[in-house]
Each structure stands twice: as C-alpha cells, then as structure tokens.
Amino acid sequence: KRRFPLTPLGRRVPSGWQDGGGEEESAPRGRRLSFRAGLFLLAGGAAIFLAGAAAFVYFYLGADRQEAEIAVGGRDSIEAGEAVTIPITFRNTSRIALKDVQLAISVPAGTLVKNDMGFAPLDTPRILEHIGDLTAGEAQTKEITVRFFGQEREVQEVEAILLYQPERLSARFSSSSARRFTISSVPLTLFWEIPPRTDPRQKTEIAVRYGSRSQVPFTDVWLRIDFPRGFTPESVAPKAVAGGPFWKIGTLEPGKEGRIAITGSFDNTDGDVHGLRAGLGFFDERTKEWRPWREAIEEVTLSSSPFLLTTRINGKRAGVITPGQDADI
Numbered sequence: 001k002r003r004f005p006l007t008p009l010g011r012r013v014p015s016g017w018q019d020g021g022g023e024e025e026s027a028p029r030g031r032r033l034s035f036r037a038g039l040f041l042l043a044g045g046a047a048i049f050l051a052g053a054a055a056f057v058y059f060y061l062g063a064d065r066q067e068a069e070i071a072v073g074g075r076d077s078i079e080a081g082e083a084v085t086i087p088i089t090f091r092n093t094s095r096i097a098l099k100d101v102q103l104a105i106s107v108p109a110g111t112l113v114k115n116d117m118g119f120a121p122l123d124t125p126r127i128l129e130h131i132g133d134l135t136a137g138e139a140q141t142k143e144i145t146v147r148f149f150g151q152e153r154e155v156q157e158v159e160a161i162l163l164y165q166p167e168r169l170s171a172r173f174s175s176s177s178a179r180r181f182t183i184s185s186v187p188l189t190l191f192w193e194i195p196p197r198t199d200p201r202q203k204t205e206i207a208v209r210y211g212s213r214s215q216v217p218f219t220d221v222w223l224r225i226d227f228p229r230g231f232t233p234e235s236v237a238p239k240a241v242a243g244g245p246f247w248k249i250g251t252l253e254p255g256k257e258g259r260i261a262i263t264g265s266f267d268n269t270d271g272d273v274h275g276l277r278a279g280l281g282f283f284d285e286r287t288k289e290w291r292p293w294r295e296a297i298e299e300v301t302l303s304s305s306p307f308l309l310t311t312r313i314n315g316k317r318a319g320v321i322t323p324g325q326d327a328d329i
Helices: 016-061
Strands: 068-072 077-079 083-092 098-106 112-115 118-121 126-134 139-147 155-166 173-185 188-193 204-212 218-226 231-237 246-252 257-266 273-283 290-301
Touching: 068 155, 068 173, 083 098, 083 126, 083 155, 083 173, 126 139, 188 273, 188 290, 204 218, 204 246, 204 273, 218 257, 218 290, 246 257
Parallel strands: 077 173
Antiparallel strands: 068 083, 083 139, 098 126, 098 155, 112 118, 112 139, 155 173, 188 204, 204 257, 218 246, 218 273, 231 257, 273 290
16 A cells, blocks of 8 residues: 655745745845845945044154154354354154155255365255165264355345155155244445435446355355436446346455445535445356345435526516516516
C-alpha cells in the first residue's frame, strides 16, 4: 500500500507556485535592506569627509596654524644713505619637513641693495631666494645690506615672506613679517643764495648751493628748482635737463659741493612775496617719479624803489583832453 506522509498541522507544504512566490517575496525584502545599507554607508562617508575637511581647514588653514616663523631684525633709526645690514631669521616650527622653501624680500622704491658689483637698485619689485628644504626645527638667517633714501622722519618698511610646502601635502603656505625703519637725518646740504635787496623788473642774480656731509657717496642724485610765477630766468648755468626743471648731479661724493647760478627778473609790483623751492632727490626719467630727500624753500619780498616818478596833465593824473587843447604837463 502506498502511504502518504502526514503533514503537521500549521505547516504548509510549498507547491511549485508557492516556492516561486516565496522567492519573489524575499527578493524585494533583500533589495530594500541593501538600499538602506547603502544610504547609511553614503551618509557615513560624507560625515567622515566633512570631518576631515574641517580638520584640514582648522589645522592647516586656520589663522593660528603656523609651520614656520620669520622675523626681520635691524635698528629702528637710520641715516639716509647709510649702509644698513638687515638680518632675516626663519625657522621650521613643525614636526615635519618643509619642502621647496622660498624667501621673498620687498624693499621701498629707490632703495639700493648690495650685490657682487656694489650697490644698485632692484630690477624687480622684490628679492627672491630659493632656500630648499627645512627639516623639523631647523633655523636659518639671511642678511641683506641696503641704503635707504628719503626725507627726515620718513618711514621705510621691509617685508619678508617665507613660502613653503609641508611634507605630504600638495598645498603651499606662507609666513610673513615686516619691520619699519625711520630716517633720522639726511646728510645733505641745500640752500639759496639771494641778494639782500630784490627790485621788481630788474635783473637779479640768485643761486642754489648743494653739498654732502655723508661718509659714503650718494649715487643718482638729481636737483629740482621750481621758480615762482612772474619770475623770468634769462640765463642758467649749468643748464637743466631738457623737458623739465631738473639737473642731473649724478654721484655726490662726501664733502663735494655744487652751485646752480641763475639770472632773471621778477615781473611784479612792490611788496609782492614769492617762494623759491629747490630739492635734492631721486628722479626716474622713464616714469617721471620725483622723490625729494632734502628741500630748501626761500621767500623773496620785492622791495620798493628809492625813486618816485609821477606824471600829471593839467594838474590831474587822469582825465580827458580834446585835440588842440592846451595841456600843462
């Protein structure tokens, strides 16, 4: 006899259709679980990325983060034209090496920088030196020797920037420092030579005298003279450079003096006051930039003539007469 196994109550024997249907029910449930897991993984990855970016910004781009220190030394007060040596010290303050380190130094316009040939102005806006690599804790000092020019109490600023790339990073960072130098004195002399009496519309001889009290030569020196309105120069020796009221002095050696003689007249009336201005400084013929180092201003008051001459017609200084009328002059 054939016997059929008894199926326990509550348990269903899956048929072919039921087996297929069971698989169709379990597959979407598995896909739903995978999609949720992907969302969780994506959210977790985004959170980790944002946390890493925030840590990078805080540790490497934050204002308080510095892998290097730099300082510009030197005296606060200097004399114009004096040779001054400025030390620039920089140090790696991190625990990793700094790669491709560069030092950029900016000096004021008109400053002379010492090189192998002597003192000369810069051809570029700044000095750039390649340092190489700095190991953790390593410090170096670079020196530059310069000559500042300017007016008394004028402030000159030197700025140094250290550019570097931390090890294992592709970004470049910088650290900067600046120092101000005040010009205490200008060892140049400049004054006017004017006669004690200056009459209007009469030929007058005046002069500008200049000199140097410095211990070193002043190079590329220019003299500028501004004449007041109403003054007509008839002769000037030596003559000015064409195109402006400038005289090219060149190199002014220590103790050397010079003189510009001028002959002319003031075409004004008695009692008028005129200002004469002269200056020694730097002039760029290409850009027409003028930077005075020393100036001299002199005021001239035209004196009254000792003679008095008046004319009257019929006892009057002004009036109308007709042709043929008798006139007493």
